[in-house]
Amino acid sequence: MFVTVPLSFRRGATRSRRNRSTTRAVAVAAVVSASLGVLAAADPNALPGVNTGKTDQSTTDSASAAVAFTAFTLPEAQMPQTVPDAVVWEPNRLAAEARPRTVRPIAGVLTSNFGMRWGALHAGLDFADSIGTPIAAVTDGTVIEAGPASGFGLWVRVQQDDGTIGVYGHVNDILATVGQQVRAGDVIATVGNRGFSTGPHLHYEVHQGNGAPIDPMPWLGARGIAVGIAAE
The missing domain is CATH 1.20.5 (Single alpha-helices involved in coiled-coils or other helix-helix interfaces)
Structure with a gap:
């Protein structure tokens, strides 16, 4: 079916x-x-x-x-990725090595040498320039004094990188403070005409650790800075 x-x-x-x-x-x-x-x-x-x-x-x-x-x-x-410390700090090290370790304090003309003058020791170098010209720290260091000084009107003193003391006299404006860490080239003051001065200029001295002044010219020359010789 x-x-x-x-x-x-x-x-x-x-x-x-x-x-x-x-x-x-x-x-x-x-x-x-x-x-x-x-x-x-x-x-x-x-x-x-x-x-x-x-x-x-x-x-x-x-x-x-x-x-x-x-x-x-x-x-x-x-896995965490890490960079060795040597690689991290290498750029900083290269940057530090690239910058100058010693500079001329100002570009002005050298007008007076280190030595006897008018029966007294002229214990530094004079660089003539206009009032208000920036003054640079010559080396890395620490500001140890900044203020009034007999004969200089105002000064700034810096403990320099080799232990000597750099003295910046007759300044018009102080632009650094005591205890401040400075590097070569940092502006710490301006050119003035204060104290016993016959015209606007920077008076720069270098003192040994015992306080005795030395001629800044050969000291600067040994660090690669030529400042010339004043005619006087």
Whole structure:
């Protein structure tokens, strides 16, 4: 005896089988995609279409995207990255070595040398320049005195980098404070005409540790600074 199945029922059954087949295909594709993602993280060259001898941008982008969605990070990428101290401080050391260690206090003309003058010791060098001209610290050092001084009106005294004392006399303005650390070239005062002075100038002296003055000219010359010789 033959059973006749309605056409609509047959079509429904066929559609149901197709839907199940489609679902299985989607599931298989998801598993394959996940496997390729893990494989790409371990070895990007394992992805289809990746050629170690030639770089393809679209393939590279796809591989990068696959790696981005993996659930692990290589141990090397998690290690803290540090820079050795020698490398960190090298630029600072080079910058310190590049700057001058000794400078001329002002650019003015040398008008008076170290030595006897008018029956007394002229214990420094005189550099003529206009009032208000910036005066630079000759060396690195520490300001040990800044204020009034007999004969100089105002002065600044600096403990210089070799232990000597630099004296800057007849200044108009004091621009440094006691205890301040200065570097060669830092402005510490301005040229003035205070005290026993016949015109605007800087009087610069160098004293040894025992307080005895020495001729600044050869001392400066030994440090690479030539100031010339005053005609007097």
